[in-house]
Amino acid sequence: MKVDSAGLRVLSRAECIQLLASTPLGRIVFTDRALPAIQPVNYTLDGDTLVIRTAAGSKLAAAVRDTIVALEADVFDSDGRTGWSVTVVGQAHAVGDVHEVSRLARLPLAPWTSRTAEPAGGADHYIVLPIEQVSGRRVCTHP
Numbered sequence: 001m002k003v004d005s006a007g008l009r010v011l012s013r014a015e016c017i018q019l020l021a022s023t024p025l026g027r028i029v030f031t032d033r034a035l036p037a038i039q040p041v042n043y044t045l046d047g048d049t050l051v052i053r054t055a056a057g058s059k060l061a062a063a064v065r066d067t068i069v070a071l072e073a074d075v076f077d078s079d080g081r082t083g084w085s086v087t088v089v090g091q092a093h094a095v096g097d098v099h100e101v102s103r104l105a106r107l108p109l110a111p112w113t114s115r116t117a118e119p120a121g122g123a124d125h126y127i128v129l130p131i132e133q134v135s136g137r138r139v140c141t142h143p
Contacts, residue, residue, distance in 0.1 A: 004137065011136035016086045019073070019136060021045050026073035028052065030092075032063045043071070044109045048131045050088060053109045056125040064127050066093045071129060076139070083139045090132035094125065101126060 002010040011019070020026075028041045039060055043050045050071060054060050069092045076083030095101055104126045 006137075008137040008139055011084070011086070011138055013134055016088075016134045016136040017045070017048070017131065019075075019084055019086050020050070020088070020134075023073055023075055026071045028060065028064075029070040029072070030060065030063050030067065032059060037063070041071070042109065043129075044107050046104070046107060046128075050129040050131065051104055051107055051109060052092075052127040052129065053104075054125050054127065058125070060127070061094065061125045064092045064094065066091060068092075069129060081139065084136060085139075086134065086136035088129060088131050088134050090130045092127050092129040094127055104128075 004010055024042045024044065026041060026043055027038050029036065029038050031037065037059075041052050041054070041060070043052045045051075052060075068089065071088045072085065074083060074085035076085075095104060101124065105124060
């Protein structure tokens with residue numbers, strides 16, 4: 001078992017991907033008008049790629065066009081002092097091909113911000129983030 005300098009267990013790539021698949025919500029880090037921005041997003045895994053669905057006119061859709069972004073997902077139990085955190089870094093891009101959009105629309109990825117399958121603000125816009133770099137840590141109170 002590998003442990004980092006803070007005493008956290010370092011997760012393998014396979015463990016990171018398994019944990020990413022276990023929760024549908026993360027935070028994407030991107031650049032908005034030359035400033036760092038963080039926004040909660042729901043996502044799903046499509047192989048080794050994260051798929052994010054947003055409205056076509058959203059701030060995220062406008063900012064993320066073939067650009068390097070990070071996505072962080074985590075789960076923590078503050079009472080039990082356990083949990084994990086996984087970070088993905090990669091070059092995200094918008095999906096423009098109508099056949100690929102149609103395929104992605106069949107993935108289990110409904111927006112959290114509404115009770116309908118239609119994203120707030122209009123048409124579906126998909127952003128894909130290939131998992132190029134991934135790292136993760138597990139917090140546990142026992143060895």
